[in-house]
Amino acid sequence: MSEKSWDDSITLLPGIGPKSAERFGELGIETIRNLMYHFPFRYEDIQERDIKTILDQEKVTLKGTVVTPPVVNYFGGRKSRLVFQLAVGDSDVIQVVFFNQPYLAKQIEVGDTQGVYGKWQSDRQNLLGMKLLKAQDEGAAFDPVYHATKGLKQSMIVKAIRQAFADYSTCIQDRLPAFLNEKYRLMPLKDALYQMHFPEDDAAHHQAERKIIFDEFFFYQWRLQQASFQQRQHTGIEVHYDVDDLKQLIQALPYELTNAQKQAVNEICYDLLAPYPMQRMLQGDVGSGKTLVAFLALYATLTAGYQGAMMVPTEILAKQHAQAFNETFASLDLQCELLVSHMPSKEKERVLANLASGESSVVIGTHALIQDQVQFANLGLVVIDEQHRFGVRQRHKLLSAHQKDKAINLLQMTATPIPRSLALSIYGEMSVSTIDELPKGRQPIQTKLAKASQINVVYQHMEEELAKGHQIYYVLPLIDQSENLADIDNVNEVYERLAQRFPQYNIGVLHGQLDKESQTEAMECFVTGQMQLLVATTMVEVGVNVPNATMIVIQSAERFGLAQLHQLRGRVGRSDLPSYCYLIGDPTTDQGKARLKIMAESQDGFYISQEDMKIRGSGEIFGQAQSGIPEFHYANLLEDQVILKVARKEVQQLLRHPEQMTEAELETLMAWSQGQMIEI
Numbered sequence: 001m002s003e004k005s006w007d008d009s010i011t012l013l014p015g016i017g018p019k020s021a022e023r024f025g026e027l028g029i030e031t032i033r034n035l036m037y038h039f040p041f042r043y044e045d046i047q048e049r050d051i052k053t054i055l056d057q058e059k060v061t062l063k064g065t066v067v068t069p070p071v072v073n074y075f076g077g078r079k080s081r082l083v084f085q086l087a088v089g090d091s092d093v094i095q096v097v098f099f100n101q102p103y104l105a106k107q108i109e110v111g112d113t114q115g116v117y118g119k120w121q122s123d124r125q126n127l128l129g130m131k132l133l134k135a136q137d138e139g140a141a142f143d144p145v146y147h148a149t150k151g152l153k154q155s156m157i158v159k160a161i162r163q164a165f166a167d168y169s170t171c172i173q174d175r176l177p178a179f180l181n182e183k184y185r186l187m188p189l190k191d192a193l194y195q196m197h198f199p200e201d202d203a204a205h206h207q208a209e210r211k212i213i214f215d216e217f218f219f220y221q222w223r224l225q226q227a228s229f230q231q232r233q234h235t236g237i238e239v240h241y242d243v244d245d246l247k248q249l250i251q252a253l254p255y256e257l258t259n260a261q262k263q264a265v266n267e268i269c270y271d272l273l274a275p276y277p278m279q280r281m282l283q284g285d286v287g288s289g290k291t292l293v294a295f296l297a298l299y300a301t302l303t304a305g306y307q308g309a310m311m312v313p314t315e316i317l318a319k320q321h322a323q324a325f326n327e328t329f330a331s332l333d334l335q336c337e338l339l340v341s342h343m344p345s346k347e348k349e350r351v352l353a354n355l356a357s358g359e360s361s362v363v364i365g366t367h368a369l370i371q372d373q374v375q376f377a378n379l380g381l382v383v384i385d386e387q388h389r390f391g392v393r394q395r396h397k398l399l400s401a402h403q404k405d406k407a408i409n410l411l412q413m414t415a416t417p418i419p420r421s422l423a424l425s426i427y428g429e430m431s432v433s434t435i436d437e438l439p440k441g442r443q444p445i446q447t448k449l450a451k452a453s454q455i456n457v458v459y460q461h462m463e464e465e466l467a468k469g470h471q472i473y474y475v476l477p478l479i480d481q482s483e484n485l486a487d488i489d490n491v492n493e494v495y496e497r498l499a500q501r502f503p504q505y506n507i508g509v510l511h512g513q514l515d516k517e518s519q520t521e522a523m524e525c526f527v528t529g530q531m532q533l534l535v536a537t538t539m540v541e542v543g544v545n546v547p548n549a550t551m552i553v554i555q556s557a558e559r560f561g562l563a564q565l566h567q568l569r570g571r572v573g574r575s576d577l578p579s580y581c582y583l584i585g586d587p588t589t590d591q592g593k594a595r596l597k598i599m600a601e602s603q604d605g606f607y608i609s610q611e612d613m614k615i616r617g618s619g620e621i622f623g624q625a626q627s628g629i630p631e632f633h634y635a636n637l638l639e640d641q642v643i644l645k646v647a648r649k650e651v652q653q654l655l656r657h658p659e660q661m662t663e664a665e666l667e668t669l670m671a672w673s674q675g676q677m678i679e680i
């Protein structure tokens, strides 16, 4: 028989057949490791209580001697009531009642000591039984309650987890270097995992949590910092840009840079000149003018004789940016190249040849930039927009593939503003520049909540905006990353409705199922103003810049994450025209209502993302993935900041002094960060 492993399939546990495995799969549980990390979301207190201290309706555990045999009465068809008496404390005899669990009768015998968890009804001196405690509960203080799924009962989950610990405890590997466990007095992983499910008491649970959170932050930081640490081991390309040239260009812009933009440009220029490779994150709220700052960095680079490349997540964005770059620098003899997957092959060949020869000094493109055939003559700066849309490896490929003797400068951008202290921890070793003000003259976007039944009011307002010559986005949700057909039907249906309602205007659709040419065409028509109303899925979310668009209507707004709604809303309010955002939705939960209310109240991206995290906790489907804030399994970025800081510091130290670990520990960590090991 082969050796047992923590990553064995749960189907190796007795009692888990293909059907239950499928249900566990719905909860993301496939391996023993997954199962052990499926923590309860709450616990029931099953510590025995003194009957004199119990309040009416309180849920408690009482223990005593069974004094009468259980009696089962049936009523109303298949309903039943099981009753027996229990002598508890010194002299009290109470009645225990279980509804609809007649089979429990077999487990109750007169004279036995029996514990029961239930709800106390003081007027009748009744304990409404919820659980008959078994021998295995002896000594346990809390009963775990798990997120379950249809067809998978709590009891099945508990049984599987108990079995997993019984069979696989010895397979649990603690990957954290041993000296850290000692230094921070962290519980061994094996015990921590067990205590997370079946805590002895509050203190043990708290210690278990510390270990789990520390581990999670540590491994996150390790992966993040390891990549940038390697990069920093090289000397960087010093970009001796032409200061006067850059100043002149800034003065020739049609507007003045905001102070925050000026500061960001200064910080970037300082890094470019330095002999170390720049590793900087540029963060700023939607529409704060990050792209322009990136353009200036690219321009500075080329005045020093180096090439610059900017990678963005979508073709639409690449085209828009390349065009904007050329417009911004229209007075100069400068051509920004565009490199995307869908372009005529002749044109692609030309661009590739010009980049390789050094004839072209700036290129903006998509993932196409990290293909093997792309060569640069002397790449000095890489800018990555919406950095979280790319994997760590993709981001580094653009650097490492073109690195010669000196390291290339890296500027990453994100539209999710987070507080500085947190930013440092999240972005590892990167320096951070923050654009925390909007260009002058921007008016707040008037955000209104509307029910689906109030759509006519929204149409009325749309009509007024269109009549003024302004443009409108009408956005519909998509269920998952691959837009499904029901969503597309939805887009077409809304398109038909709007086409009937606004026959005099040019209306278009944009979604992922259209071919690339149609997508580009739709977007281009909207950008140039030939199209007034664009019905789209979230494809418009990232960075699209059409200043004449003054209204965005978001249908089924409750289905979006707050960070995403904020991004979408940021498509308007990009000029000094008054602008509007309608959030149409009928949220049914309090959480849903609270989230939309936050959107109506605030336009501060930082505040919104913080509230979002508070409301949702971590681990929801929408939201963080789009915002770039990493999603943790158990740790909470806001509440556990202290541990995050410690973990970050330890990773920093370890990268500089790996001798603190044993060879084997280092190997384990390296293997894990190269992605050879399975993550939890």
Ligand SMILES: Nc1ncnc2c1ncn2[C@@H]1O[C@H](COP(=O)(O)OP(=O)(O)OP(=O)(O)O)[C@@H](O)[C@H]1O
Residues within 6 Å of the ligand: 255, 256, 257, 258, 261, 284, 285, 286, 287, 288, 289, 290, 291, 292, 293, 415, 439, 440, 542, 543, 544, 545, 547, 570, 574
């Ligand atoms: N200092 C400024 N004064 C006035 N307008 C500006 C200024 N800086 C940028 N803009 C304009 O504001 C708009 C938004 O700028 P930009 O696209 O750079 O923002 P962004 O931060 O990249 O936005 P997003 O996060 O939504 O992609 C553009 O039309 C740009 O030309």
